[in-house]
Amino acid sequence: MALTGRLQAKVWSVHRGFSLKSALGVTSMHDRKLSKLRLTTCFSTSSQNVSTTPMAEFENEPNIHTHADLYQFSLQNPDRFWGTLARSRLNWFKDFSKVSDCDMKKGRFRWFLDGKLNVAVNCVHRHAEKNGDKIALIWEKDEPGTQEYVTYRQLQVMVNKLSNMLRSHGVKKGDRVAIYLPKSPIAVASMLACAHIGAIHSVVFAGFSAEALAGRIMDAKAETVITADQGLRGGKKIELKKTVDTAVSLSDCVKRVFVYQRTGADVPMGKLDLRLEKEMEKESSECKPEVLDSEDILFMLYTSGSTGKPKGITHSQAGYLLYANVTMKHVFDYKDGEIFGCVADVGWITGHSYVVYGPLSNGATTVLFESTPLYPDPGRYWEMVQRLRLNHIYLAPTSLRMLLKAGDSWVKKYDRSSLRKLGCVGEPLNHEAWEWYYHVVGDGRCDIIDTWWQTETGGICITPRPSSPGAEIKPAMPMRPFFGIEPVLMEQNLQELKSGDAKGALCIRKPWPGIARTIYGDHKRFIDTYFKTYPGIYAYIVLRDGVTIPENQLSDELKQLVKSKISSFAQPDFIMFAPGLPKTRSGKIMRRVLRKIAANKPDELGDVSTLVDPSVVDLLLKKHQEAVEAKKT
Known part of the structure; x- marks a missing residue:
């Protein structure tokens, strides 16, 4: 439904x-x-x-x-x-x-x-100046008992070197940087380096598929990606670089990919790829922070829901x-x-x-x-x-x-x-x-x-x-x-x-x-x-084979069930018993099509060529129109 x-x-x-x-x-x-x-x-x-x-x-x-x-x-x-x-x-x-x-x-x-x-001044530099030997990060790595400690002074050096590295490769204020890294000091330092120079970071959970990563890269128009050879989680290796390679091949905006060596695995390096550690070694440990306006974007973070493509939620400095x-x-x-x-x-x-x-x-x-x-x-x-x-x-x-x-x-x-x-x-x-x-x-x-x-x-x-x-x-x-x-x-x-x-x-x-x-x-x-x-709640329901209950009766029963289990506030305004749902080849429901049908906007359906069975859209439109006409009478 x-x-x-x-x-x-x-x-x-x-x-x-x-x-x-x-x-x-x-x-x-x-x-x-x-x-x-x-x-x-x-x-x-x-x-x-x-x-x-x-x-x-x-x-x-x-x-x-x-x-x-x-x-x-x-x-x-x-x-x-x-x-x-x-x-x-x-x-x-x-x-x-x-x-x-x-x-x-x-x-x-x-x-x-x-x-x-x-933001980097407020999170790192001011503390490094006053209490540089204080531990900023404890990296609790995948294997217990192998933790590493990073002081505020050490974090400051990492942030400055990464900031200089990004600037050396043309990254500037307002540019979007996609970060696809395991939870590690380099991930935190990469976020803060973006903040230091005014770039906008878009951190993507290092477990998302190449398609999900590519969608976020393209929506943000990110020219820079920071990733790792592999991740480690629960004793298993996660092929991050391989995922990024596929995502970059699906994108048309990426100009450079920095690769951090988490495990030291021998991963293929393409023409866009750069070894992050080697690039950092070239840079100074001093870097002047960008002066940013309160309302400049600090980061964007994608949140996906049931209402369409992922949303790049932006937050200010x-x-x-x-x-x-x-x-x-x-x-x-x-x-x-x-x-x-x-x-x-x-x-x-x-x-x-x-x-x-x-x-x-x-x-x-x-x-x-x-x-x-x-x-x-x-x-x-x-x-x-x-x-x-x-x-x-x-x-x-x-x-x-x-x-x-x-x-x-x-x-x-x-x-x-x-x-x-x-x-x-x-x-x-x-x-x-x-x-x-x-x-x-x-x-x-x-x-x-x-x-x-x-x-x-x-x-x-x-x-x-x-x-x-x-x-x-x-x-x-x-x-x-x-x-x-x-x-x-x-x-x-x-x-x-x-x-x-x-x-x-x-x-x-x-x-x-x-x-x-x-x-x-x-x-x-x-x-x-x-x-x-919202104009209302419109529910699409696909029945199992063999259901013989009349649709009107079933609709009333479902509405009463929602009312008793949740509240009358949550009752659907209309229930369509659908012959099927518009699904892509990956099994995802194309919800924008359902929204346009519910809103009676058949001319705004958009491209449906990626559906497994595009004919289901015509059937849904027909059923919707029949319901509209029935309501008039």
């Missing part, structure tokens, strides 16, 4: 990628766009010990005494709140003249206008960096000297915000986890915690559930006393996994930081911490909006839901610095996707 969604308010709708959980409670998710949300009080655990980090910048404000005071201040005085933090937390070449200029309806977001800064910095420090109550262990890959937004930019802008030590939670055994995470003395771990519920099934013994085998915060991200955290995480992994003494956010938000939006001292944490709920975030529930008629027990679409009322700026090269799609209502 393919659905087109309905967005319920002309405000930023948080409806893609990550689990849809309300600030006040949650029950379920539907088709990534619709959420079933309850504003009711749920059962709670005993109150946990809380050590919140106050924002020193507001200690002298006469009317701010509690967390609630500061939260309300952030909503009522957003420019003052974010402007104060921006001047305190970031280093600027030139101060900004105005904090914000935003219009939700137009999808226009501008923060820290006229300000000039450099200053706004994104500030939001990653502030959320990392205050959500996790980060204290100087602690070791932060987010196990996400840098190919995802979680890796961008909480492996790279959030920790490094705070001068923290961050872990680069290259392996899998089950390699060489289900004790890998906890052995790493013991060996590296991690203070924070941030992981996905999927891996947590796998480890739960493996049993408590793998956890209790290792010393986890260094842990203070246990984070979770990416999807709903069920009660059983929450309880196991809290009682077994954390021994009942660590806060569970269950977070809700997504690629488009730039950073954590809803989470139990920070909060008032002693505030309880309820199992499997993010619970509280972060500073500056005002979530609202909207019903089908665009009215805000304010009752104590309600279901609706989760939206965020006002902009914040970390909000995405656009979809690269397609701002209209950005506005249409996130800031306009």
